[in-house]
Amino acid sequence: MIRLFTSLFLLVVFAEASSCSSSPASRELPLRVRWIRDPETLDPLTQPNENARQGVNLLYQSLLTVDYEQQRFVPLLAESMPSVRHQGARTLITYRLRDSARWDDGQPVLARDVEFTLKVMNCPDLPNEEVRAQFGFITALQPDPLDSRRFTLVCEGAAPELVLASGDFPILPAHYLDPQNKLGAVPLAALQQDSLALRHYPDVAPFVQRYKAAQIGQHPDALPGSGPYRLASWKTGQQLEFRRKPRWWGQALQQTAPQLQARPEQIEFHVIPDDATALLAMRRADVDLYPRMPAREFGRLQADSARHPELSFYTAPSYDMTVAGFNTRSSLLAHRLTRQAISHLFDVPQLIQATQQGHAYRSVGLINPENKAFYNDSLRPFAFDPTEASRLLVRAGWQRTATGWERQRPGQSPQRLALRLSYRAGEPTYEAIGLQLRAAAAQLGIPITLHPTESSVLSGRLRAGEYDLYLRSMTGNPFVYNFAPILHTESIGSGNFTRFGTPDSDRLIKSITTEQNPQRKARLLRRLQALLQAECPLTVLYFNRYQIVAASRLANLQISGLPPGYNVMAITSRPDDSH
Amino acid sequence: MGIYLWRRVVVLVPTAWLVLSLIFLLSRGLGAAPPLPSLEADAIGLTDPTSQRRATEQRMRHRYGLDAPLFYITLERSYLNPNAARRWQWHGTANQYHSWVKQLSRGDFGFSYRDSKPVTSVLLDSLRHTLPLTVGAAVLATTLALALGVFTRPRWQAALRSILSLLDILPLFVVALLLLLLLANPDVLAWFPAYGEGRIATEAVWWQQLGTYLYYLALPLACLVLVTTPGLALQLDAALQHELGQAYATTARAKGLSTSRVQQKHALRNAWLPFLTVLAELLPALVAGTVVVETVFARPGMGRALAEAAAARDFPVLLAGVLLLATIRLAAYILTDWLYQLADPRLRPAS
Numbered sequence: 001m002i003r004l005f006t007s008l009f010l011l012v013v014f015a016e017a018s019s020c021s022s023s024p025a026s027r028e029l030p031l032r033v034r035w036i037r038d039p040e041t042l043d044p045l046t047q048p049n050e051n052a053r054q055g056v057n058l059l060y061q062s063l064l065t066v067d068y069e070q071q072r073f074v075p076l077l078a079e080s081m082p083s084v085r086h087q088g089a090r091t092l093i094t095y096r097l098r099d100s101a102r103w104d105d106g107q108p109v110l111a112r113d114v115e116f117t118l119k120v121m122n123c124p125d126l127p128n129e130e131v132r133a134q135f136g137f138i139t140a141l142q143p144d145p146l147d148s149r150r151f152t153l154v155c156e157g158a159a160p161e162l163v164l165a166s167g168d169f170p171i172l173p174a175h176y177l178d179p180q181n182k183l184g185a186v187p188l189a190a191l192q193q194d195s196l197a198l199r200h201y202p203d204v205a206p207f208v209q210r211y212k213a214a215q216i217g218q219h220p221d222a223l224p225g226s227g228p229y230r231l232a233s234w235k236t237g238q239q240l241e242f243r244r245k246p247r248w249w250g251q252a253l254q255q256t257a258p259q260l261q262a263r264p265e266q267i268e269f270h271v272i273p274d275d276a277t278a279l280l281a282m283r284r285a286d287v288d289l290y291p292r293m294p295a296r297e298f299g300r301l302q303a304d305s306a307r308h309p310e311l312s313f314y315t316a317p318s319y320d321m322t323v324a325g326f327n328t329r330s331s332l333l334a335h336r337l338t339r340q341a342i343s344h345l346f347d348v349p350q351l352i353q354a355t356q357q358g359h360a361y362r363s364v365g366l367i368n369p370e371n372k373a374f375y376n377d378s379l380r381p382f383a384f385d386p387t388e389a390s391r392l393l394v395r396a397g398w399q400r401t402a403t404g405w406e407r408q409r410p411g412q413s414p415q416r417l418a419l420r421l422s423y424r425a426g427e428p429t430y431e432a433i434g435l436q437l438r439a440a441a442a443q444l445g446i447p448i449t450l451h452p453t454e455s456s457v458l459s460g461r462l463r464a465g466e467y468d469l470y471l472r473s474m475t476g477n478p479f480v481y482n483f484a485p486i487l488h489t490e491s492i493g494s495g496n497f498t499r500f501g502t503p504d505s506d507r508l509i510k511s512i513t514t515e516q517n518p519q520r521k522a523r524l525l526r527r528l529q530a531l532l533q534a535e536c537p538l539t540v541l542y543f544n545r546y547q548i549v550a551a552s553r554l555a556n557l558q559i560s561g562l563p564p565g566y567n568v569m570a571i572t573s574r575p576d577d578s579h
Numbered sequence: 580m581g582i583y584l585w586r587r588v589v590v591l592v593p594t595a596w597l598v599l600s601l602i603f604l605l606s607r608g609l610g611a612a613p614p615l616p617s618l619e620a621d622a623i624g625l626t627d628p629t630s631q632r633r634a635t636e637q638r639m640r641h642r643y644g645l646d647a648p649l650f651y652i653t654l655e656r657s658y659l660n661p662n663a664a665r666r667w668q669w670h671g672t673a674n675q676y677h678s679w680v681k682q683l684s685r686g687d688f689g690f691s692y693r694d695s696k697p698v699t700s701v702l703l704d705s706l707r708h709t710l711p712l713t714v715g716a717a718v719l720a721t722t723l724a725l726a727l728g729v730f731t732r733p734r735w736q737a738a739l740r741s742i743l744s745l746l747d748i749l750p751l752f753v754v755a756l757l758l759l760l761l762l763a764n765p766d767v768l769a770w771f772p773a774y775g776e777g778r779i780a781t782e783a784v785w786w787q788q789l790g791t792y793l794y795y796l797a798l799p800l801a802c803l804v805l806v807t808t809p810g811l812a813l814q815l816d817a818a819l820q821h822e823l824g825q826a827y828a829t830t831a832r833a834k835g836l837s838t839s840r841v842q843q844k845h846a847l848r849n850a851w852l853p854f855l856t857v858l859a860e861l862l863p864a865l866v867a868g869t870v871v872v873e874t875v876f877a878r879p880g881m882g883r884a885l886a887e888a889a890a891a892r893d894f895p896v897l898l899a900g901v902l903l904l905a906t907i908r909l910a911a912y913i914l915t916d917w918l919y920q921l922a923d924p925r926l927r928p929a930s
Contacts, residue, residue, distance in 0.1 A: 037887075040694040047694065071803060125642060127695060133635040237879030238775055272774055272877040276756060280773045284765050456892055485632070494632050532698065 020223060025194040030241075030266035031554070031571055034278045035288045038271050044170040045128040050563050051269070056170055056571070058221050058242050058267070059228040063095055063114070063158050064167030065259050068560040068567045069216070071478050073164045074259050077101050077109055077171060077226065084163055091158055097149040102249040103173045104224035110182075111151035115141040116174030119183045122191040124198055125208050132192075135169055137162055137374075138526040141190055142352030150293075151357065159513045161480040167297070173224050177214070179364045182207055220422065230279030242267045263556070263572045281405060285310065288551040291565050298547035300356040312399045314548040315359060317370050318561040319476040322360075322429065324437075329499040330468055332417060332498045337396035339536040342419070342469070345440040346433070347384040352542050355429045360542035365529040368543055370561070371478055373522050376529040386444050393417070422461060423471040427453035430471045433541065477562065481525060482513045487537070500537030587913050595905040600676070602901055606894055607649055607675060642693065649676045654750045683902075689895040691888075701884060706866065708776070709873075709880035711798060713865040716803035721858065723804065724811035728819060729843060740816065747809035755802045755875040762798060771798045775876035799876045803869065807861070814857050818850035825849075851922050859915035863908045 027041035039052035044060050046232050047053045057065075064074040075081055078095045079205040085092040101109035118141060121131045137156045144150035155162045174181070182203035190196045197204050216223055221231045228250055243266050250260035270287050272278040280299050282290045293301075302313045324346065326339045333339055352360045363369050364379040392402070398405040398417055405417035421437065434450045441448045448469075453461065461467050474486075485491050488509050489501030515521040532538070546565040550557055555574050560569035640646045648670040655668040680691055688698035713831035731739055746754075763773040777795040779788045823838070823846050824827060831841045870882030881900070920927045 043695075127642070129635045129639045129642070132638070133631040136631050212695075215695070235776075237883065238877070239778075241853075271773070273874050273883070275879055277759065277774050277875055280759060280764060284763070284769060284773055286773060319707065455890070460632075491632075 001576070004521060006303060007160075008528045017207035026329075028265045029288075029573060031264040031289070031568070032268045032270055032287045033568065034287045034291070035211070035240075035269045035271050036103050036273060036278075039240070041217030042220045042231070042424065043127065044061035044124060044130055044172060046217060047131075048351050054564055055231075055240060055269070056220075057227065059225040059227045059231065060172070061101075062168055062170050063097075064164065064272075066562060067259060068558040068562060068570075069245070071560060071562065073256075073479065075167075076259055078167060082163060082167065086158055089156065089538060091155040091162050092152050093163055094150065094152045096147070098251050098253075099149065100252065101226060102229070103176070104245065105176070107173070107224075108149075109171065109226055110148045110174075111141070111143045112148070113171050113174045114151060115143065115188070116178060116183060117169065117172045118188055119186060119191055120172060120177070120211065121169065122188060123183075123204060123208055123211070124184075124191070124203075126211060131169060136192065138166060158516075159482070160516050161513070164210075164479050171226065173226075176224055177211065178207065180354050205406060208300070228260075229267065232266075232423055238271055240269045240271075242269075258570075262569045263566070267568060282311070282549055283308070285551065288554055289557075289566070289571075290549045291377065293358050293547045293556070295355070295357040295547060298359070298549065301549060310546065310552050312550050312552045312554070314550065314557065314559045315545045316548070316559045316561045316565060317361065317368065317479070318546045318563075318565070319368055320544045321366070321476065322433070322541045322544070323472055323474050323538050324433075324541060325470045325472065325498045326536065327497075327499060328535075328537050329465055329469075332419065333468060335396040336535050337392045338398070338417075338488075339388040340444075341396065342441070343382040343536055343539040344385045344389040345437055345444070345446075346382065346539065346541055347436055348381065348438060348541050349384070351391060351433055351436055355432050356541055356542070356544060359545045361545070363540045363543050365524060365532050365540055366474075366476060366483065366523050367529060368478070368561075374481070374525040376526040378526075379530060379533055383391060384440070386440060391446060391482055400445060404447065418449075419468040420449050420451050421469045421471065422451040422453050422467040424455050424458055427452075431469055455521050459571065463493060465497075465499050475563075481521070481530070483509050484513060487495070487532075498537035500535065502535070505531055505535070584913055584917065585915060588909075591912060592910045595909055599898070599902055599905060602651060603679060603894075603898055606892075606897070607645070644675060644678060647678070650674055679898075688899040688902075691896050692893045693888075693891055693896075701896055702881070702899055702903060705879065705881040705884040708878060709882070710865065712803065712834045712872070712878070712880065713798055713869065715796070715800055716807060717861050718832045719800070719804045719864055720807035720811055721861075723808045724815055726807070727812045728815035728849060730839075736816070740813070743809040743816075746805060747813060749805050749806070751802070751869065751871045752875065754759050754805050755799075755872055757804075758798050758802050759875065776878060790813065799872045799878060802872055802876075811854070811857055815850060815854050818853045819846055822846035822849045848922065851920060853917050855915055855922065859911045859918075862911040863913070864903055866907045867904055 017306060026310060035051050037049065037051060039055045040048055040051060040053045041058065044056050046058055055126040063076060063078040064073045065300040066072070066075045073081070075098075077097055077312075080096070080100045082093045082095045095114075097109050097111065097114075098177075103109060117244050118138060119133070120126065121128050121135055121333050138153050139156055140262070142154065144152075152305070153166050153455065155166060158204065174183075178184075184198060186201045191204070192202065214222065218234075226238045226249070228248045229244055232241040232243040234240045244262055248250075248262065250257075253260050270281070272281055272287075275294055277532055278287070278290055279293070279301070281287045283301075298313070301308065305311065305313060324343070326333045326342070328334065328339070333342075348362055352358055352362070361369065362381045363375060367375045369377075370373050394400075396407075398407050403416075406414040407417070408414050419441075423434060431450075431452070438448045438450060451467075458470075462470055462472075487494040487496055487498070487500060487505065489496070489506055492499045492501065505528075508524060508531065512521060512524045512528060515524055546559070546561060548557070548559060548565055550566075553574050554571050555571045556570050558570045559565060560567075637646070648668075651671070651674055652667055652669050653674075654665045679689075688702075690697055691701050694701075711866065727739060727743070749757075759773060760767065762768050763771045772795050775795060777791045778792050783791070819842060823842060824844075827839050828846055831845055832838065836844070856866070867881055869880075870886045871884040872878070873880040874886075883901045885897065887893075
């Protein structure tokens with residue numbers, strides 16, 4: 001048996017050595033990036049997660065894109081930023097596509113492709129529900145009869161954010177997916193009403209069937225794209241490999257338009273779900289880039305950086321925040337002073353140290369402190385202050401008794417202050433925050449029970465208002481300031497989990513979304529932050545930083561606080577490291 | 580024998596179907612919507628108004644057929660008078676359960692909510708990765724357990740038992756991480772790859788391909804073997820020790836047979852019975868995969884597929900997976916019964 005095992009082992013080692021030596025020498029090392037999960041699909045209509053979005057952006061292009069370094073939108077397929085006109089309650093946004101923009105098969109990218117994409121995004125029975133809702137404000141496309149590359153998007157509403165949003169969806173090739181132009185005869189408005197489209201336009205249903213049968217999400221290589229890369233291989237749950245196209249239309253423009261750069265010749269995304277394995281892979285140089293490394297591992301590795309000259313360490317202030325929310329309709333937390341009192345029981349500096357190794361940073365509210373123009377720096381975040389919490393509870397009508405805090409209610413038995421804190425189960429950060437809050441509240445005589453809950457059940461409970469306090473993460477961005485989905489009274493029962501809303505706050509939120517003037521917008525946003533701190537429907541505990549570890553041979557990562565935290569297409573190898 | 584087995588099938592199949600139906604009704608009855616990132620509302624700055632969010636959810640439920648009543652009969656509130664008490668309402672065949680059963684009867688498990696792939700292809704693809712690992716581990720573990728249980732010299736048995744007992748209490752994830760940190764770590768020994776299945780060059784010959792495959796399989800396989808073997812070996816050892824204490828073994832020894840001869844010729848056949856039960860338990864595990872090993876070593880497989888489907892509320896994949904596992908478990912029960920009767924004629928039903 002020992003002989004058998006020895007032979008087998010030798011076979012394996014020899015075969016491994018032979019297969020390694022037999023692999024052809026590549027001109028340039030591939031860029032290998034760790035992904036925590038599989039993108040699941042690369043269908044431009046679906047994009048269910050951040051990895052899918054990253055993959056789709058390598059294959060297809062939108063009218064505008066984000067300049068990671070400057071954190072602003074810049075033209076991509078569009079030749080310049082669009083011109084904007086307002087017509088009553090509508091906004092007319094005019095784009096012109098770049099003359100040189102081409103699909104893989106050499107066909108030009110035209111206004112017809114944009115119109116076709118908008119129609120596909122609204123076709124009934126396709127997995128497009130999310131993009132449909134997100135871009136539902138675009139109600140028509142008016143092509144320029146004299147210029148096949150110029151068109152005007154008719155958008156409902158006047159919010160300045162619509163301009164940026166109107167150019168932020170990947171464009172699909174109409175000539176390939178609909179060669180007979182069957183969708184051309186169907187107005188966009190008809191498609192936006194499911195039943196109307198299917199009843200009056202018999203060509204829609206066969207198109208939907210054809211689109212589904214093409215399985216673009218799994219086989220994007222079958223579809224010509226305008227992006228600089230093509231999908232070379234995809235081993236589900238393991239690895240995706242993208243190769244730069246030998247002839248890509250954007251190459252000629254890279255000097256004048258840096259957003260069109262596509263530096264790595266080959267990009268591999270390695271799916272490694274476990275953080276410990278990913279860390280080992282990074283240390284073994286099996287991967288070159290480990291984005292969003294957990295703070296603890298990042299801290300340990302960085303502390304030992306003298307032993308790892310082959311690694312470079314980066315951080316960037318992100319727009320991801322950890323938030324504690326209050327059920328403002330719960331009788332226990334209906335008074336804003338009670339909510340403020342509880343907010344004083346979070347020892348945020350200690351929590352930042354314990355959960356983020358000191359890498360996170362505080363904020364007074366939902367606006368990132370890095371955004372100097374809109375951040376209200378006259379406010380101070382809630383300090384950890386149990387004495388102040390007691391004082392606020394007394395002002396809110398609570399009385400300290402031998403058993404805790406109670407409040408008299410006319411005609412009813414006294415109400416006791418005891419709270420339930422809900423959060424997603426299996427999340428050590430929330431667990432740590434919950435334990436700290438529970439300990440601080442217990443010292444003050446407020447019992448808090450922790451309710452780690454399965455994700456979908458938690459979502460349901462938050463929507464239904466079946467909780468007292470919750471902990472969750474939220475993601476902001478520096479472009480859009482629309483707080484209606486999370487704070488407007490109309491959103492109670494959907495995204496407004498705190499069930500907060502007053503006529504004042506509703507008006508303010510609406511004014512912010514429609515305000516065109518940056519100075520006035522800044523004033524409104526500062527007012528909103530002050531109002532939210534006073535009413536305290538939610539408390540932002542801290543904003544996270546992205547921690548990124550990369551091989552030292554990599555340069556120009558364009559690290560930023562916007563997901564995924566780096567610009568994969570901009571990354572280069574240092575000259576002495578390329579083969 | 581045939582009638583006996585047929586009876587077992589007749590009893591077990593409806594039981595499995597009942598369990599599966601309950602899982603179907605409970606999972607869908609919880610009202611959990613399929614995954615849709617924007618519905619979780621964790622991103623600020625979405626341009627879709629609230630009214631559209633509700634329409635979005637409704638459209639999604641319609642596409643997945645989740646807007647139909649759950650079962651033939653449900654407890655409903657009257658549309659005309661929402662304040663009235665809820666009443667039982669008959670929906671006929673236009674319900675989710677009926678559609679699901681109809682689909683299953685055609686051998687159609689539907690499509691994954693996450694990537695729109697046919698569920699059958701998702702499961703077959705996962706099995707393709709899982710089976711070589713789990714079957715390999717089961718064969719190696721059983722062989723090792725037999726070798727350790729039967730052929731170990733008596734003076735080594737006590738020490739071996741202690742080592743096996745120690746290994747037996749180690750959880751799978753600890754063993755996986757230990758192997759990884761000891762044998763795939765540049766600070767200790769980097770003999771093996773840390774993750775994945777490796778890239779097999781297309782121009783490589785078959786033995787190079789096999790070599791690469793085995794090289795990447797080595798640590799996950801070792802991990803499963805290390806975790807499975809102790810249980811099997813200790814079970815076999817306990818059964819053998821019990822049998823060796825019986826009168827027939829003493830008689831055989833009194834007739835001059837050596838202990839190892841008694842063990843191999845007489846005691847082993849009787850010790851098989853409890854060992855068979857443990858072996859049969861391995862069968863569903865072969866198909867279910869092992870989520871810990873697949874996650875730690877970043878290998879695709881059945882365990883990871885089912886765990887991810889559960890986390891993402893991908894009901895079609897989850898239900899088909901449960902159906903497959905239930906079927907395998909039933910088959911394992913029936914196989915055990917059959918093997919029991921083969922090993923011990925006294926257990927056969929009277930003709």
